[in-house]
Amino acid sequence: MTIFTRAAGLAAAGIIAVLSGLGPAEAEDTGFDLSPEQAGRIHVDSNPEAITALPADYTFVTPGKLTVATAPGGPPLNTYATDARTVVGADPDYASAIAESLGLELELVPIAWADWPLGLTSGKYDAVISNVGVTEERKEKFDFSTYRQGLHGFFVKADSPITEISEPKDVAGLSVTVGAGTNQERILLEWNKLNEAAGLKPIDLQYHDDEAARLVALRSGRVDVIVQPHAQLVFIAARDKDIKRVGTLSAGWPERSDVAITTRKGSGLAHALTVATNGLIADGTYRKILDRWQLAEEALPKSETNPPGLPKF
Incomplete structure (x- = not known):
């Protein structure tokens, strides 16, 4: 070397x-x-x-x-x-x-x-x-x-009452932090359309530029959910022990x-x-x-x- x-x-x-x-x-x-x-x-x-x-x-x-x-x-x-x-x-x-x-x-x-x-x-x-x-x-x-x-992961605070996110209706009315222009944002905007068409509350998308800002927003209670690549959040959850996984999302939704x-x-x-x-x-x-x-x-x-x-x- x-x-x-x-x-x-x-x-x-x-x-x-x-x-x-x-x-x-x-x-x-x-x-x-x-x-x-x-x-x-x-x-x-x-x-x-x-x-x-x-x-x-x-x-x-x-x-x-x-x-x-x-x-x-x-x-x-x-x-x-x-x-x-x-x-x-x-x-x-x-x-x-x-x-x-x-x-x-x-x-x-x-x-x-x-x-x-x-x-x-x-x-x-x-x-x-x-x-x-x-x-x-x-x-x-x-x-x-x-x-x-x-996969992308849906994670919440460890003491959150949210237990599962697997489909659009599960995030209706929740505040979710994402990065602007990301694949996660693209998918959640599509989920929003489905929720609104079903008469459900829209998702409150909160935009933060980086992972640190998203985690601060989650831990401070300003948002309910963080969504980003699954593996990253798996490590953070194991390290900090104050967030938990409540669901995963294919990066190619609705396809794998x-x-x-x-x-x-x-x-x-x-x-x-x-x-x-x-x-x-x-x-x-x-x-x-x-x-x-x-x-x-x-x-x-x-x-x-x-x-x-x-x-x-």
Whole structure:
């Protein structure tokens, strides 16, 4: 690792620690293992069917290794460990299991989120495993092998009388904090139309620019509900223990929207990755990985190659 890469990793880890409120001494309190050793990581045997599905003419970036890019954006999906250099989380665990299924060693490359499309198309890595959602626009340039549902979470204060949000009528008359221009806002505006057509009270949408402001609004009682990507709120709930989940929402509502391994269009790698994922689902390893990071709600019944994605809105 170069001095520059090391410094970049430390800087990124510092930013994530500030945003998440996480320090090394606090990691154990969350129920998540954020140590660099990852003693609890789940390992698997190679999957002959997945290996056979690899295209004969595919050349890996590094022979014998699956080079995977991931953007450390925060726990529990992918974040820097307490050593401020090792990337850990649900996505790295999943990447490790996929590499082992293919009989390969994992080479995990931390990147900035904005860099993944160019890095992938230019051949810097074999795949991206970093909470990338399937969209119709992205499918024009990339292939996808799904491995999780893309979910938003509805969370409330731990002592809130609200117990469940699963459909539009459940938020009628409630105040909900969202970010302007987000997918969550788009969906809730559609829910508002349905509620108004049914003669129900509208949703009181409250706009806040960032997660910290949304959480302050919720905890102070200025809003009833916060909605944003599910995994982020799972970690916050485990860390702070003052909010609770009352429901989830597909990022592609009214359709399901999935998160996928992303590979170069036409590389032929996607099919083998789908086979590998379905092997992990079948033998129970997949569920164990999600359970380890408290993301069981995001489980898929099966992996698919290039399924319908979010449309161009």
